[in-house]
Amino acid sequence: MMQLILGLRYTSLLAGLALIAQTAHAQEFSKPDMGKLTATGGVSSVEGAGGGGITPWALITGYGSRDSYGGNAHATRISTQDYGLTSYGVAVGVADRVEFSLANQEFTGSLAPLNALKIRQDIVGIKVKVAGDAVYDQGSWMPQVAIGAMYKRNNGIAGLEALGVTNVKQLGASDDHGIDYYASATKILLDQSLLLNGTVRLTKANQMGILGFGGDKKDSYQAMFEGSAAYLINRKLVAGIEYRMKPNNLNVDNEKAYYDAFVAWFPTKNVSVTAAYARLGDITIFNPKDQHGWYLSLQTGF
Template sequence: MKPSTLCRLTLVACVSLAPAAALKADPGSRLWATGGVTTIEGTAGGGLVPWALMSGYASDEEWGGTLTLSRAETDDFTLNVTGAALNWRNRIELSIARQTLDLDTLGAALGQDELSQDIFAAKVRLAGDVLYSDYGQWSLGLQHKHQREFDVPEAVGAEDDRGTDVYLAASKLFFAAVLDRNLLVNVSLRGTRANQGGLLGFGGDRNDSYEAMLETSAGILLNRSWVVGAEYRQKPDNLGFAREQDWWDVFVAWIPDRRLSVTAAWADLGDIAGLEDQRGLYVSLQGTF
């Protein structure tokens, strides 16, 4: 599917879902857009970086969650993600996601069309509040990943078909910080052994130890329905056969209703498996309950 086709389908879904969603009760009482969107790993955050926020809009006395479909297309790869998250009392988030990476260019040579992995994640709010605390909201999370097709990762030097990332995230909303618009800033520190997020396994011939990686996000709330921003994510470099590069994106999120959000981004994923300059469109559709 071409990016233009994907965008048209997403817009059709938005138009059809938004009126119906607006007739129903709000899914939680937290302020608009304070649940973020959903990362490619299924947790609340931006597209690439997990935030300290909990998914959805559940407050301290509520529960709720999200369902997500995402797709990213570059010159040589296509990534599809389905995910679901549950938020209990704005304190604990549990999520699950399935990533499938289509090997559009390498598939014929490798005799394998795709790589996929399952991600089981949990996040706990440790302290603070993103809106009102001086030092923002702090959360601790983990993501356990299981690579489902390990032949290719093993052949290029990966040590394991599963691994667990651990991260500490801090998020803070600054009121009227940029041209009288609210600014959300997030900083995350991740301990990881994952190659290309785990899709090429964990550890490798160059390094098999956990490393600390910095991840950052910033978003400006133009109004309660539109957010624009950027993200940056450091990556380890464990495999000798090809260098692994950091990821970044610029994004816009549309939140027409508490039950629906659409995120579009231009993502630069660097070189992947020796194929250079993997850049392209990322689109994510999220429903909240």
């Protein structure tokens, strides 16, 4: 069974890469055209996909139009009272249709006995636009729709060796790797300077996968809703809010939904800076405080 799961995983990733290569070859792209409107590629989420800070959107990352391609690199830091999360990665969008992303997350603790805690996770993502256009279909209420997948692998737990904990399975997780599947619908209402997004994610991930996948309470895929609303203050400044439902699979982690309020600044198409105030809820019963703090992300690309 494990060989079958791994086979399906790599088959899906190879299929996504083949689609990107096939699309690029068919279009015979020569150089990035930066043809999309400012901010319409979104920013980089903490999991690498284009969209908001904590949830993907149906928008394809980068500023390449349907006749070109675009890409970016990002670095993100979230700091709460007792924990920190650093994310960095790269993403590419081809023909405003296909997106491929790579990201690494590092989660750390600052309060004893978790002050030496360090958990790393790698994420590979694929997104494909399947219908609509969030920007150019202004005469229709039809949103842009995309489907995507994120393969995540947790690389173990460091800093808790004295407690005998080196793997998320020892905290009750069923596995240290898994795949999230999602569908997003995004609409930009230019006359109202408004962006609306809804995402439904099928997931078994605990705290995005940082605490593994599945658990001693639940070990099945659950549909989680995620939403975003953003107001375009002007062509370079966007403010908004996000919400992300979370599963509750582990006895040691009374997991709660994520919320944030953000401001994103796009001084040029090559650079964006996003600042947010985020509430992440409880993170394990070992420190059952409502975690909240600041989010800062820098993205550069084309």
